Amino acid sequence: MTGWHLDEDIVRRYVERADSLTEGASVEQHLLSCEPCRARVNAAASVIELSVIDLAAVWDRTRNAVEVPRPSVFERLLRGAGLPAPEARLVAVASAFRGVWLTGVAAVLAFAALAAAMGHARGVWLFLSVAPVVPCLVVASSYDPWLDPALEPELVTPYPVLRLILLRTIAVLALALPAVLLFGLVVPGETAFAWLLPAVGFVALVLAASTWVSPLRSAIVVSCAWLTVVWLLATRSRSPEAVLQGRAQAGFLVLAAASFAIFLLRRRQLRQLRPWR
Amino acid sequence: MDSRPSDEMLLLAVAECDMGAFRTLYERHAGWLAIRLARRCNDRDLVADAIQDTFVAVWQKPQGFRADGDIAAWLWGIAIRRLVSRLRTHSSVAAVFEHVEAAPAAEDQVLLSVEYGDIGQALARLSPEMRAVIQAVVLDGLSAREAAHLLDVPVSSVKTRLYRAKARLRAALAEGPS
Numbered sequence: 001m002t003g004w005h006l007d008e009d010i011v012r013r014y015v016e017r018a019d020s021l022t023e024g025a026s027v028e029q030h031l032l033s034c035e036p037c038r039a040r041v042n043a044a045a046s047v048i049e050l051s052v053i054d055l056a057a058v059w060d061r062t063r064n065a066v067e068v069p070r071p072s073v074f075e076r077l078l079r080g081a082g083l084p085a086p087e088a089r090l091v092a093v094a095s096a097f098r099g100v101w102l103t104g105v106a107a108v109l110a111f112a113a114l115a116a117a118m119g120h121a122r123g124v125w126l127f128l129s130v131a132p133v134v135p136c137l138v139v140a141s142s143y144d145p146w147l148d149p150a151l152e153p154e155l156v157t158p159y160p161v162l163r164l165i166l167l168r169t170i171a172v173l174a175l176a177l178p179a180v181l182l183f184g185l186v187v188p189g190e191t192a193f194a195w196l197l198p199a200v201g202f203v204a205l206v207l208a209a210s211t212w213v214s215p216l217r218s219a220i221v222v223s224c225a226w227l228t229v230v231w232l233l234a235t236r237s238r239s240p241e242a243v244l245q246g247r248a249q250a251g252f253l254v255l256a257a258a259s260f261a262i263f264l265l266r267r268r269q270l271r272q273l274r275p276w277r
Numbered sequence: 278m279d280s281r282p283s284d285e286m287l288l289l290a291v292a293e294c295d296m297g298a299f300r301t302l303y304e305r306h307a308g309w310l311a312i313r314l315a316r317r318c319n320d321r322d323l324v325a326d327a328i329q330d331t332f333v334a335v336w337q338k339p340q341g342f343r344a345d346g347d348i349a350a351w352l353w354g355i356a357i358r359r360l361v362s363r364l365r366t367h368s369s370v371a372a373v374f375e376h377v378e379a380a381p382a383a384e385d386q387v388l389l390s391v392e393y394g395d396i397g398q399a400l401a402r403l404s405p406e407m408r409a410v411i412q413a414v415v416l417d418g419l420s421a422r423e424a425a426h427l428l429d430v431p432v433s434s435v436k437t438r439l440y441r442a443k444a445r446l447r448a449a450l451a452e453g454p455s
Binding site: 014015020021024025028029031032033035038039041042046053054055057058059061062063065066 | 337349
């Protein structure tokens with residue numbers, strides 16, 4: 001610290017840019033290490049109003065820029081896949097991607113797969129009943145307005161809801177299907193993959209049904225129906241073959257195609273997407 | 278002693294995501310940074326953008342400051358480079374180094390000889406282009422490439438002008454005051 005400070009004339013000349021190169025350089029060198037003189041330059045600039053830069057506006061922009069949360073890993077992944085940034089955000093904010101939810105789904109699946117791998121006859125049934133409904137429940141929750149309050153403003157903004165829901169569905173399936181497949185690897189026999197077509201059929205059914213009722217409600221109804229069917233089959237035939245037969249699989253394919261066609265035909269009704277409550 | 282927190286304390290608070298400390302840091306430094314940047318670039322919007330970039334960078338990496346100097350100097354180092362990188366994407370806008378050269382008053386001469394000896398007069402005799410290069414490279418500490426972007430001239434021109442300017446200064450100083 002030197003006792004030397006800028007005098008008022010020098011500060012004024014500096015701010016008005018009426019100084020020479022050497023004097024300016026001298027001032028700037030001094031400013032780097034002298035807080036009181038910096039404060040005086042700030043004050044002089046605001047009084048003379050030569051500073052055309054609106055520092056308050058710049059502050060607002062700066063604060064907005066730093067307050068935007070950093071995109072999640074998943075969102076960055078979506079952007080990397082070529083999705084524009086605003087859409088990546090819309091897709092990624094779906095509640096289905098919140099860690100807790102995914103952890104819960106994984107836990108249920110792990111439990112079912114483990115039971116099946118332990119060799120219990122009922123374990124295979126358990127996996128078979130849980131695996132196909134997981135994707136449709138996850139998809140429904142990814143766009144149910146009750147679970148995702150962020151969706152409501154999105155629905156009133158002129159954003160193509162159909163596109164949003166399809167994008168989310170694809171993103172959800174891209175996350176959920178590999179997980180279910182992974183757990184399916186520990187399940188013996190064909191059962192490990194038999195649930196795939198039913199799962200696709202149920203997802204399409206939920207999409208179609210959500211043009212009438214809440215997505216979550218339709219997913220729960222579909223899940224309950226499936227569980228009832230599996231339970232009935234289990235008590236009557238004691239064999240999981242029934243849902244694996246070629247004819248049943250073809251039925252799921254038809255269900256998927258028909259539901260998706262209905263969904264596309266009634267896509268205008270998505271505007272009135274109803275929350276669970 | 279005043280009880281205001283030092284810049285170092287503010288920066289530590291910013292590392293803890295303290296918005297109030299960030300605001301104080303901004304209010305202390307944005308003003309003089311803007312004035313100093315505006316002396317290097319006539320486009321006010323670019324200067325405003327550079328200020329914003331600077332403080333966003335501070336918010337994101339406050340630990341970039343190594344406790345070996347003034348925070349003001351660290352901020353300036355970020356700010357001038359942000360301005361240069363902004364200029365790089367707006368190549369149509371040229372930074373202008375034009376000083377309203379007032380004839381140095383008598384007391385200024387005293388100041389200059391105190392601060393720089395006779396180098397002030399030697400600098401005053403350089404062409405504006407050479408002075409701009411001296412300011413960017415010697416006084417602002419930019420690399421030749423950064424100075425080239427700031428002044429919107431080829432890197433080779435920066436190097437030759439710097440070389441010639443130094444030779445002139447050396448000759449002028451060897452000559453002694455005329």
